[in-house]
Amino acid sequence: MEFLARNENLFLTGAIVAYLVAMIGFWIQLFMRADDDSPRAERWHARAALWGRALLCLGVVTHAFSLVGQGSALLIVRAGFAGIFGWGLALAYLLCGPKLKRDSMGAFVTPVTLLAAFYSLTAEPLHSGARSDLLKMQWTPIHVTIIILAYVGLAFAFASALIYLIQETLLKRKKLTGLWQRLPSLQVADDLIYRATVFGSALLVLGLLTGVAGMAQQPGYQPMRDPKVLVSMFSWFPFALYLIARWWLGWRGRSTNLVVIYGFLILVISFLGAPHVISGQ
C-alpha cells in the first residue's frame, strides 16, 4: 500500500501513456486506410484495434494501482473523481466493447478517458483540505459511485452520438468510403445513445438525491441554495430534454443526438467550473 501511495503519480503517468497509445491504435484502426476494405487492410485494422485494446487493458491496470495509492481521499477530490471516471469508462468499454462487436467505439471513448486521467494528474486538488469531513459520512462512497456510473453512461451516449453524426453525415453526403462500413449502422448507434442516456440520466438524478439526502443531515442545509446542486440540475437538463423529445414528441436523429453531445459538454464544463461557482470566484 505504501509503495503504491509513494508511486501513485508514476502509475498514473504510465496509465496516461498507455491510454494515449491505445487511442492512437483505435484511431489508426478507424481512420487510416479508410477507403481500403481489402482483407489485407482488415487484418491491419484488426491488429491496430488489438493493440489498442491491449494497451487500454494495461492502462486500466496501471491506473487502478494509482487509484489505490491515492486512497479514499480521491472520492472527494475533484481530480480523484476525474481519475475514477476515466478508469471506469475505460473498464466499461473493455467489458462492453466485445458485446457491441465494434472497435470503432474505442476511438471515441479513449480520448475522454485520456483527458480525464490527464486532468486528474495535473488539476489542483481544490477541496481536499476544505471538505475532508465528507469522508467521514457513510453516504459519500455511494453518492460518488452512482455519479461516476452516471458519467460513464453519459460518456458512452456522447461517443455513440459522435459515431451517429459521422455516419449520418456520410450517408447524407453520399460519401460512401470504407469508414462508413466500419461504423455501426444509424439504428444501432441511435439505440446505444438512447440506452446510455436513460441509464446515465437516471443515475444522475439518483446521485443528486443521495447527495442532497446526505447533506440534509447537516443542520440548516438548503439544497436549492447549494450551487453544487444547482449546477448538477443545470447539467442534467439537456439529457432530460432529449428524453422528453424522444418519449413525447418522437424526435430522434441528428438534432436530438446533438443535444446529447451538448449535454455531455455542459456536464464536463459544469464539473470543471462548479468549484469556481461554489468558491464564488
Place this chain on the structure above:
Amino acid sequence: MQLYLLGLSHKTAPVEVREKLALGPERLPEALQFLRRVAGMQEAAILSTCNRAEIYAVGDAAAGARLESFLEEFHHVPARTLQDCLYRGHDAQSARHLFRVASGVESLVLGESEILGQIKSAFEIARQSGTSSKVLDELFRRAIACGKRTRTESAIGRGALSVGSASVELAKQIFGPLAGHTVLILGAGKMSARTAKTLVDSGAKCVLVANRTFEKAEELAAQFGPDGHAVKWEEFPQKLSEADIVIASTRAPGHIVKASHVAEAMRKRRHRPLFLVDIAVPRDIDPQAHHLDNVFVYDIDDLQGVVNANLAHRTLELPQVESIIESEVENWQKWYRARAAQPVMAALARRGAQIRESEVEATLAQLPNLSEREREIVKALAKSIEGKILHAPLRHLREAGESGSSDVEALQRAFKLEETKNENNHENSEEAA
C-alpha cells in the same frame, strides 16, 4: 500426355455463337463420353455457363488435335464459324486459365462468385461420368482452392455490383439487420421487383406494392407470398409511414413522392429513419426530401456511383489476385511435372527393395544359426542401408520432376529403369482403352 484447353467466352464470342455451344447439365455426361470415345481423350471436363464454354481434357497429341472436330461433330457447328472465337491452351496455360476463371478475373462481372459454384458442378459431373481422374481431379481441386483463396486474401469479391445489392448495403448501414423491416414498392416494374427481392432475401419482412393498375400490384405482391400485400395507388402516401424502405420505379413524368408526403410520413412514424430508393428516370421522388432529418433518398446515379466505386476497388485488387494465381499455377506445374518422375521413383524404390530382399535372403542362408532377433537385426540393417542410399536419388528425382529437368531420364538410365517407361506407356494405353 498433355492437358488441353479449348473454349470460348463472352470476351471472344458473341451470344449467337455461345448459345450454339451451350450445354445443360443433362447433356454434359453424353458430351464427356463422346469426348472420350470419339476424340480419344483419357480425361475430360466441360465448363458450360451462359458466358463461356470450355473443354479441359487430358490426352496425347493426336487426341488433342481431334478436340476441335469434337465441337463440329457434337454440336454440329461448322468449324469456320468458331475459328476466330476459340482460344486454346495446354498444360500450364490451361491451368492458368481455369485458375483465372475460378478467381472471377475472366468473368463479365469482375470477381463474381457464381462461377466457383459452376466450376464445382462441372467437376462433379465429370467425376460422376468417370471422365475425371488424376490430372483433372487435381486441376479442378486446385482451381476451386485458388478461387477461394483469391476471395479470402483480396477484396476481388467485395462490395455490391448491382443496384439491388447496393440498396441492401445502404439499407444495412441505416437500419442494421433488415429483419422485420417493411418495403414499399411504387410501380410494379421488373427493376423494382428485383431490388425488393434482394432486400427480402436479406431479411426484409413485409412488402407493400402500389401500382396504378391494381391487378399488377396484386400480381407482384403474390410473388412475395403471405408477406406481400397490394396497396391501392391513392393510398400510397398514407403507407409511406409504415414503410422503412421505399423503392420507386414508375414511368410517371414528374415526382410522385413529394417532400411534403415524406415530411408527413416522418411525423407519423415518429422520425424513425426512412430510406427511399429512386430507380426511375425521370425521378419519382422529390430530391428535396433528402434534406429532411432521418430521410435518405438515393437515385439511380447515386446507386450506380456505389457500384462504380466497388468495381474500381475490385480492379485495384487485380495485381494481388494475379500474383496469387501465379503462385498457384507454379505449385500446379510442380505437381504436374513431378508426375513424370513418379513411375521412375516407384521403380527405383522397387528395385532397391528387390536387391535388399535377395541379398538379405542370401546372407541369412549363410548364417543358419542366427536367432530370430539377430535375423531381424540383419533385415533392419539392410533396410536402413537401402533407405540411406536411395534417399538422395529419390529426393533428386522428385526435385528434377518438379523442375522438369532431364535428370529424370538420366537417373532412369543410370539405374537401368528403362523398362518402367514401357510399363507406364502400356498402363496409359490400357487406361485410355
